Amino acid sequence: VARQMFCYIAKFNMPNITLKEIGSFLGGRDHSTVIHGIRTAGDLIETNKQFRKEYEKLETFILSKL
DSSP, rough: OOHHHHHHHHHHHHHHOOHHHHHHHTTSSSSSHHHHHHHHHHHHHHHHHHHHHHHHHHHHHHOOEE
């Protein structure tokens, strides 16, 4: 779940990063794994209130450090 959240945050908050770069940061995952993580996190954000709340807290924390 954390990996999926990271993929989603990176994709939508770091416009210059590629899917390949995200995957490399996550231990050499390929772009299709990153796409799957983005889609899964997006679906959970839309359908699961607890996941959305945790995602929003994590995103706020990460973006405050950039």
